[in-house]
Amino acid sequence: MKPKYWNKGKEFLSKKDKVLKSIIDTFPNEHLLLNTNYYHSLINSIIGQQISVGAASSVRKKFFTLSRNITPNNVLKIKDTSMKKCGLSRQKTLYIKNISHFFIYKKNFIKNITSFSEIEIINNLISIKGVGQWTAHMFLIFSIG
Template identity: 40%
Template sequence: MADVLAGVTPVLPGWWKEACEELSKRDEKMAELINVYSHTALTSVQDPFGTLIRSVIGQQISTKAAQTIWRNFAAACPEMTPQRVAKKHRRTLRSCGLSERKIDYILDICRYFLEEKITFELLEGMSEQEIIDCLTSIKGVGRWTAEMFLIFTLGRQNVFPVADLGIIKAIEKLYFSAEELQALDAQQKQIKILKLSENWAPYKTAASWFLWRSLNNSPVRY
């Protein structure tokens, strides 16, 4: 979802230019993608609370439906803080289009922030795996959501969401022949994808972003 809260400014990661240069040197196909999409770049939105709320809203529904519910939610909660959202009546949250389960997830996110189990300062001092472990302890937050958080909120530079369907589709299209795909089972394919991704370290995040861009002309922002 591309909508960003008012007052929250997307930030270009400081490592972005170097990542593009290095990936272009190492990988011919990546160089082609970077050349095509050089006019745009990954930006991170440093809004941990809002990002997790958006991630829950977007689970298992279409992008269009998620955008509608997010806009309804933002209108119902113009001051989007854990304190304000936690005080909203469940009826108000349901009227935004949220299911009872997603309301439970959102209230659990509020609880984590109110109890200061998650702060931007705390997260910045953690490793990627520590952040994933922390976030996945919240109801409704899985590994994929935690990886999106690492990329689009914290701007971590070496994140590769290997289970992301878009990433898999892009790699299959760019790096595998039809014959190879037919010959590989799911486990073998994942091993080859992980091996391929090692060539992109320590800039796997940038590689992931360009792989997403290869499937969609709109800039990716979560």
């Protein structure tokens, strides 16, 4: 799904930068794809915090092989030592488990997330220990659009 801000963003960037305009004109049908698996999106944000893209990719691959189906309930069953072997710190393990609890106990919020204002979404997300303003804003951009 294309983000709702995409066309307006392309228009703005095209007016401000000739090089970007040329690239945008060369690829008129390309757009960012939203990650609508909100749980995975937040986990990916935690994994990628304060490490290189390459390191995050390696950790992510290992983490997503810990269970055939990475869901909040399944992640809570994974031992911390297994998560550490993937390259996750104790803090990131805790944050991912906090996100898992949030998704279990706030099912109605997640189910209806697109009906909430950006401020309501941010306030709910930053109530999770380990999710800050930056992560909440990136979630809005790359998952809600």
